[in-house]
Amino acid sequence: MHKKFIQLENVERVFVTRQGTYTAITDINLAIQQGEFVSIIGHSGCGKSTLLNLVAGLTPASGGIMLCNGREITGPGPDRGVVFQNHSLLPWLTCFGNVYLAVERVFGRTEKKSRLRERTEQVLDLVGLKEAQHKYPHEISGGMKQRVGTARALSMQPKVLLLDEPFGALDALTRALLQDELMRIVAASGCTVMMVTHDVDEAVLLSDRVVMMTNGPAATIGQVLQIALPRPRNRLALAEDARYASLRSEVLKFLYQRHAKHAA
Amino acid sequence: MNVAPMTKKDVIPISRNDAASPMQQPAPNVAQRPAARKWTASLYGGMDALTQWAIPPLLGLIVFLLGWSLLAEYSPQLPGPVKTWHSAVELFSDPFYDNGPNDQGIGWNILHSLERVGMGFGLAALIGIPLGFMIGRFSFLNKMTAPIISLLRPVSPLAWLPIGLLVFKEAQPAAIWVIFISSIWPMVINTAVGVTKVPVDYLNVARVLNLSEFRIFSKILFPAVLPYMMTGVRLSVGVAWLVIVAAEMLTGGVGIGFWVWDEWNNLNVEHIIIAIFVVGIIGLLLEQALLMLARRFEY
């Protein structure tokens, strides 16, 4: 439980643009333990997605060391499931087809077709989409799409779940519903989670630690806040909890006082 | 415009009849609705559609025919619409006669032209579409082929004919060659552009799932590029059909193009005009058929 699962040391990402180089993030030092839920919070454009994409292996780091389970991150791998900011479902496949694609890739060599279908149905059931499994992405709501995206990532049984503002485009009610669902799923699977968000409540409610980033360019980790609230957590009970309120205001102070973003 | 008031009239009595049980009311009401009123509604709708869709094109056609008649009036060589119509009726009364290689029915001529277009275009698709995929997928190949494509693409189709005659030593394959070389470019280019336009998100999905190159092609690239590819196919067929008349004029053989040339030698101007309409109508039908096909691949 206390093994360091993801390790980032002096990680830096520099973009080469037409106007010259742009250092998005620099000097990132972070260790995430197995089974830990870590949120990355910061103002828009500070480099949260950049950091997540580095861990996902979608973009190479310009400097520093990145390890996942003791091995260097050189590209994407089935040990790291990604839920994209905009769900990224393939519109020509049904919900089932979208998830099956991932299942087939990870388990297709060792298991029979019937077992693969079973797995796909199981994971769709887990996110509450058994009924809608044969619908196409354009036939379902935004919340359902995000669930399919989550199902697709979960179906690979990853050791790490990387979420980029998974509920950013949803209304408050659906968002709360999916947050509770995510907590339940993560608790059941025991996987390590790194989630990007810009929602303070979401960060405090879901995480074991909240990583707060300074503003770019050359953004880095400004403060890390331990959220020692007991699990399972209940949003209604926490709403009146003094510890929750003080943790929440801690994050707010970081974002709006010490590292406030001024309108350009 | 007439539709909105009609539906309103239908709806208002339903809600006014019985406010207490509005849920139960609509069903019997629909059943009792007089058939005559329904009929008027559809008639009104029909009239509306008529003015919207049929009148303007019809008007255009009339203006065109009037202009043609007027032109024919002042230039005695040119047959007018009526004369052409009679000639067309006669021509199409027996489209599939066969009096030797130089005198066959219009049906045979059309079929032979379509066959050449089909072969030339088919070969072009067979080579052009995979080539487009590869050019779009591998930027090295793109840079490699870009100068050649931009050099060859603007060349007039008929400039390729001598090369074809030289290589194949025969008219038929030379004509197919011209169709092939002039219709391949839209498919290559549109497919390649389609591949580069595949959203990065989808490719990231492929990378995160670590899909094999075959799966990437069949589950992501191909479906994503299909609409672009269909545009290329449509343009290609258009070009092929555009070029066939000219190619056949030069190469001879049974076909609509050579038929035009033959009728010009016979000074049968009505038939030339008929051929122009036939070529136009078939081109239109091909285009519409491909548009319908393309619509099935939209997401």
Ligand SMILES: Nc1ncnc2c1ncn2[C@@H]1O[C@H](COP(=O)(O)OP(=O)(O)OP(=O)(O)O)[C@@H](O)[C@H]1O
């Ligand atoms: N491919 C790229 N080329 C150049 N600059 C980039 C590129 N990707 C991101 N950046 C820059 O890096 C910075 C961080 O971007 P990033 O997408 O990580 O922000 P973010 O924190 O995820 O923002 P948001 O909350 O709006 O999603 C931004 O200033 C952005 O302009």
Ligand SMILES: [Mg+2]
């Ligand atoms: Mg982002």
